[in-house]
Every structure is written in C-alpha cells, then in structure tokens.
Amino acid sequence: MALPRLTTDFDTPVSRDGTASLKYDARTTYFGTNDVVPLWVADMDFSAPEAVTTALIARAQHTIYGYTDYPESLYTSMQQWFNRRHHWAIERESIVLCPGVVPSIYAVITALTDVGDQVIIQPPVYHPFFTAVKDTQRTLVENPLILAGNQYRMDLDHLAQCAEAGAKVLVLCSPHNPVGRVWQPSELEALLAVARRYNLIIISDEIHADLIFPDQTHIAIATLADDVSIITAVSPSKTFNIPGLGLSALVVNDKAQRDGIKQVFNDWHVSNMNPFSICGFEAAYMHGEAWLDDLMVYLNDTRLAVKRYLEASLPEITLIESEGTYLLWLDCRAMNMTDADLHRFFIEEGKVAMSPGTLFGDVGSGFMRLNIAAPRALILTVLKTIRSALPS
Ligand SMILES: Cc1ncc(COP(=O)(O)O)c(C=O)c1O
Structure with a gap:
C-alpha cells in the first residue's frame, strides 16, 4: 500500500481504502448502506503528524x-x-x-x-x-x-x-x-x-x-x-x-x-x-505540537463554517455552542421528526452517517452528533445535500 501524504494540509482528502477503517468499512453494518459520507465514529480523516509515521x-x-x-x-x-x-x-x-x-x-x-x-x-x-x-x-x-x-x-x-x-x-x-x-x-x-x-x-x-x-x-x-x-x-x-x-x-x-x-x-x-x-x-x-496547533485552527474554521451555513441556510438545525472536541452536537428538534425518522432522513436523503443523539442517552432524543474532522469541503457538501433534501 502506498504511504499517504504527510502534511498539515487538511483539505486534500486522504483515502482510507484498504485500511479496514471502522468509520468507512462498517457503514453497511451500522447504517445499512455504503452510500453515506461517514461522519460518525470519533477518529479523523487526516494523516497523523509526520513524526508519528516516521x-x-x-x-x-x-x-x-x-x-x-x-x-x-x-x-x-x-x-x-x-x-x-x-x-x-x-x-x-x-x-x-x-x-x-x-x-x-x-x-x-x-x-x-x-x-x-x-x-x-x-x-x-x-x-x-x-x-x-x-x-x-x-x-x-x-x-x-x-x-x-x-x-x-x-x-x-x-x-x-x-x-x-x-x-x-x-x-x-x-x-x-x-x-x-x-x-x-x-x-x-x-x-x-x-x-x-x-x-x-x-x-x-x-x-x-x-x-x-x-x-x-x-x-x-x-x-x-x-x-x-x-x-x-x-x-x-x-x-x-x-x-x-x-x-x-x-x-x-x-x-x-x-x-x-x-x-x-x-x-x-x-x-x-x-x-x-x-x-x-x-x-x-x-x-506533535505544531501539527496540533495547525489542526485546531483548521477545525475551528470548519466549526465556524458549519455554524454560518446552518444559520443562513438550514435554520431547522441548531449548532449547540461548541468549545472543544471535533464532535458537533446538532439540535434537530425543529425538524419535527421522531428519532427513527431523523436517522432514516440523514442516511437516505442527507447521504450522511452521523451518530444518533439517542446513542448518548434518552436525553439525546432529537439531536445528532456530527464529526467534522474531515476536509471542510466534504462537510459543507454534506450540509448542502441535507439542505436540498429538506422542503424549502
Ligand atoms: C470521551 C471518550 N472517552 C474515550 C474514548 C475512547 O477511548 P479509547 O479508544 O482509548 O478506549 C472516546 C472516543 O470517542 C471518547 O470520546
């Protein structure tokens, strides 16, 4: 297998094919289909710091x-x-x-x-x-x-x-x-x-x-x-x-x-x-310190981009104020769906695999967890797909 690029360019996608990645390869098991962008389990689609690989x-x-x-x-x-x-x-x-x-x-x-x-x-x-x-x-x-x-x-x-x-x-x-x-x-x-x-x-x-x-x-x-x-x-x-x-x-x-x-x-x-x-x-x-500092700048920009997009174009979903982690907690209660329907909507229409809020307890009903540790363009594409699947 060819080595992926070693870089702090977080924008260019790194293929995880052939690595038996849980996030990608277990999509059918957990979400019933491979046809979803996997933004669920908490790992990142970014190469680790070069010093680790070396x-x-x-x-x-x-x-x-x-x-x-x-x-x-x-x-x-x-x-x-x-x-x-x-x-x-x-x-x-x-x-x-x-x-x-x-x-x-x-x-x-x-x-x-x-x-x-x-x-x-x-x-x-x-x-x-x-x-x-x-x-x-x-x-x-x-x-x-x-x-x-x-x-x-x-x-x-x-x-x-x-x-x-x-x-x-x-x-x-x-x-x-x-x-x-x-x-x-x-x-x-x-x-x-x-x-x-x-x-x-x-x-x-x-x-x-x-x-x-x-x-x-x-x-x-x-x-x-x-x-x-x-x-x-x-x-x-x-x-x-x-x-x-x-x-x-x-x-x-x-x-x-x-x-x-x-x-x-x-x-x-x-x-x-x-x-x-x-x-x-x-x-x-x-x-790894310099890599981490770059990572946090990137993740913060992505978080803010998600927030702006939701506020401007997807007001049915509210981003709960996030201070840390690359996991965003989305309040989807205004979509007026049951948890089962929410889950189905995001998989079938949004083409995205997020963690359902109820995984984190009954009080997570009406929420979804979005993992933003992936290239920003991919995250924004997912949000646009969700937008176009909802009645305007
Ligand atoms: C709060 C928290 N603890 C522990 C873990 C997993 O830790 P480990 O893989 O070391 O068992 C996670 C992974 O998402 C987590 O979010």
Whole structure:
C-alpha cells in the first residue's frame, strides 16, 4: 500500500481504502448502506503528524517485534506534554499505562467500587460510560446535563442529591463528548465542592483535553484539588489521530487505588502493550505540537463554517455552542421528526452517517452528533445535500 501524504494540509482528502477503517468499512453494518459520507465514529480523516509515521516506520524497520516494556522516555514525554500544555505536573509514579481509555474506566470502576454500588454519569454522554457501569454490575445513576439556551451545564443540585443517596463515583467527561463543553474553573470548583462534601470519587475522562477551540482553556480537574479522590484518563489518541494504536494512561495519585487498578489489569492479562503503540504515543507527545496547533485552527474554521451555513441556510438545525472536541452536537428538534425518522432522513436523503443523539442517552432524543474532522469541503457538501433534501 502506498504511504499517504504527510502534511498539515487538511483539505486534500486522504483515502482510507484498504485500511479496514471502522468509520468507512462498517457503514453497511451500522447504517445499512455504503452510500453515506461517514461522519460518525470519533477518529479523523487526516494523516497523523509526520513524526508519528516516521517513528512507526523506524520501529517497523527493526524486524523483531517482541514483548515490550514501557520505556522511561514514554513517561517523560507524557509528563512534559502535560506540564507544557496543561500546567499539570504529573508525578512519574502516578502514571498507570493502559490499553485505552474505555478499558481504563472499566478497570477503575471494578477496582474502586463493589457490585451494586451506584455510579453517576451525566448524559447525553459518550455511550461506553453507560456500559462501563452496567457491564461491571454497578448501579447506573443518571445526572442529566441541563440545556440552558444554547449551552449545557451540569446539574449540581441533582448531583448532590445522588451523592447523598449513596453514589460513590462520578464519571466526568471533560471536555464533554458529545455536547462540546470545556468545563470552566468555576464549574469544576463547584463540582469539587460536592465531591468533597460527599466523598465522591471522580473519574475524569480527559481524552479530548487537547482539542480546544480558541478562547477556551481546558483545566485538568486534578490540578484544582488534592483533597478529593480524582483519577484522570488521558491519551494522545484523539489529539493526534492515533486511536487505532490503542494506548492511554491513568493518573492516580493514591497508591492504594493505583495498586488496585493495576491488579485489575493484571487479572485481565492486559498489562503489556505492543511496540507500535508505545512509539506512536511517545513521538506524538514529543513532536506533535505544531501539527496540533495547525489542526485546531483548521477545525475551528470548519466549526465556524458549519455554524454560518446552518444559520443562513438550514435554520431547522441548531449548532449547540461548541468549545472543544471535533464532535458537533446538532439540535434537530425543529425538524419535527421522531428519532427513527431523523436517522432514516440523514442516511437516505442527507447521504450522511452521523451518530444518533439517542446513542448518548434518552436525553439525546432529537439531536445528532456530527464529526467534522474531515476536509471542510466534504462537510459543507454534506450540509448542502441535507439542505436540498429538506422542503424549502
Ligand atoms: C470521551 C471518550 N472517552 C474515550 C474514548 C475512547 O477511548 P479509547 O479508544 O482509548 O478506549 C472516546 C472516543 O470517542 C471518547 O470520546
């Protein structure tokens, strides 16, 4: 297979043919047809930073692919990244390397709670949060976000009630997929006050921490408190478009919690990773910064172009104010369709595969999630197809 171009030109399409891409090749399975532009699962149609590809090629050229340990340089790359980009000094011993953020959430819930314990999530939210609670036989408690105007906020009063009623853990999505919120320091402080009062453990999924639009700042909640139990999941996977490599990290300051989580991974026999994920992770954190800065300029321009187009030509769809992530949350309630009809309309008439809002909980009814991490011209073409399919 020919190597794709290595560039920060995000406009020129890069073919994913022959890569068994989930986003493209599973269209028939998930949407019943291949005849849709795939703007659903959260990866990008952009080449990863050149330094990542160079490092992977160099590693592949060493022809032994044996069992591999995590080198010190891997930890250092992560510490330096979070220090520089997020003003977060992470202790080396707090880092637990993991085979992905979703398995980490499963492992943390398993390690820190018992069967039947109540775990809170805040829908509409990334759907594996639901399964992480249910599959581990814990009790799911929902604290839905509140849509105020064109932006979501957390319901801290209801959160406190849930904690008072015995919930042990909150799984926080920060920034929040799918609604695009980058939580402000005042909101995080208020959340911490509830956690402090009720001894609530916070699992903070910060996988989207680097995908922040201008004028916004992501605050790692762990930097705001050392008297609340906070376990943070991070990864370069969304940031640099390397989720297929499958490596992430947990930051766990408490030794007993850390040992418990490591024990779960050991019990599951998933504590070792492959050499390619390790070298991709390290190269991204060491050399990907300029690429990321270019990416965020591009994604922001696309976000604004979508907003302008919807306002001018597709007022039936409202873009919920987005502060981060490349996932836009579209309010389609003014289209006056059932969820099944919305889903069918976008596939059959709009020729686009988006994630249905109900995937993220019942409160996602009437919404769709649009992945804009593709060439801008393609995104705008999709919007025009939708426009022409709607009565004018
Ligand atoms: C909030 C959130 N957490 C986790 C993941 C997936 O993480 P991983 O692939 O490392 O399991 C995603 C992917 O979309 C996500 O949006």
